[in-house]
Amino acid sequence: MELIDIDKEYLFGTLTSLLNIPSPAGYTDQVVHFVGQELQRLEIPFIVTRRGAIRATLSGGRETFLRAVSVHLDTLGAMVRDLKDNGRLTLSPIGTWSSRFAEGARVTIFTEKGPFRGTVLPLKASGHTFGDEVDRVPVSWNHIEVRIDHRSRSQKDLIDAGFNVGDFVSFDSTPEITPNGFLNARHLDDKAGVALVLAAVQALRKYDVAIPVPAHLLLTISEEVGVGASAVLCGDVAEMVVVDNATVAPGQNSWEFGVTIGMMDAAGPFDYHLTRKLIGLCRDNGIEYSRDVFRHYRSDSASAIEAGNDTRTALVGFGVDGSHGYERTHESSLISVAQLIGLYLQSPPTFARDKDGVSTLNGFPHQPKRDIIQIEV
Structure with a gap:
């Protein structure tokens, strides 16, 4: 195995393109086309499900063992819930996030x-009109509205313009990369993950690095609403690494400058052996890493397992401060995760036995055990 160099220009160019494509869950066709065209350019074969999830395949030496790397294309967003008498719109969120972080955003309404x-x-946005009352507006989706850049002062004006309940609303990502490597943007979750996985694969292609077993790249379209990897994952995939954001906040152990290995999330522990394999790849190759437990978080791992897949799963995170809000990460975290994914794809199977869905006890792994304590009666 070799620690591959990641093309930073490719990584950030791809990420910027992704961030500028609206893709709230349920409105992802455009970003599916973009990623599909990039996979074609990289000469990676893929298929697309009915709703748009992508399963690409990297060929490897041992065709009887399959692994996968999963990322999601969909983001947070909103949907029009009501056409108001004042010519503005009421919203319902797509995904789980606070209206606090919707306030002030520029949006596109797709009619x-x-x-x-x-x-x-x-609802009370002008200090000149409402005075101190602007500071007492509750934080909820019932207390915000969309001011449309159109001559609309009534519900009839909205209807005549073509607005409907159920119109999708996307929020501008407004990306900014600072000279010292910080990236601020909405929707880093998980477009930064998509970009770094593509960058890892692009580097493997560029340096003609062979991988020992075939691998699927799974690009899901409904992770933010809880069902991302429930359909696109094949039952014969033995192990899957999910790439998503790692939440940087007080009480968490994630950070923005390296890899974060998820030990457990709200859906339960990740696979013991695959998780520690990833930790070993970081440790043995000088990749800075930390471990974390996420209490209010679930990923494509949960949807895959809940769909009935008997697949070992692990979570690798790039550090994101202010997740599902005003998000920030650092280039060193993205590059480190991309390098780890490159190493993982070069690594041998965690357990060769796992190529079979079921087998005997021979070769089944052990976890550390304590000495048996004899209790005298």
Whole structure:
């Protein structure tokens, strides 16, 4: 195995393109086409499910063992819930996030007559009009509205313009990369994961690095609403590494400058052996890493297991401060995770036995055990 060099220009160019493509869960066709075209350019074969999840395949030496790396293309967003009498829109969130982080955002509303631009505002947005009352507006989706960049002062104006309940609303990502490597943007979760996985694969291709077993790249489209990897994962995949954000916050052990290995999330522990394999790859190759436990978080691992897949799963995170809000990461975290994915794809199977869905006890692994304590009666 070799620690591959990641093309930073490719990584950030791809990420910027992804961030500028609206893709709230349920409105992901455009980003599916973009990623599909990039896979074609990299000469990686893939298939697309009915709804748009992508399963690409990297060929490897041992065809009887399959592994996967999973990322998700969908993001948070919103949907029009009501056309208001004042000519503005009420929203319901797509995904789990606070209206606190929707306030002030520039958005696109996708109507059947075409897209409109707008801004999300609290119901009392003008200090000149409401004075101190602007500071007492509750934080909830019932207390914000979309001001549309269109002449609309009534519900009839909205209807005439083509607005409907159920229109999708995407939030501008507004990416900014600072000279010292920080990246601020909405939707780093999980477009940064998509970009770094593509960068890892691009590097393997560029340096003609062979991988020992075939691997699927799974790009799911509904992770933010809880069902991402429930359908696109094949039953014969023995192990899967999910790449997603690692939440940097007080009480967490994630950080923005290396790899974070998830030990457990809200759905339960990740696979003991695959997780420690990834830790070993970091340790043996000088990749800075930390471990973390996520209490209010679930990933494509949960949807895959809940769908009935008997697959070992692990979670690798790039550090994100302010996840599902005003997100920030650092290039060193993205590059480190990309390098780890490159090493993982070069590594042998965690257990060769896992190529069979069921087998005998021969070759089944052990976890550390304590000495048996004899209790005298």
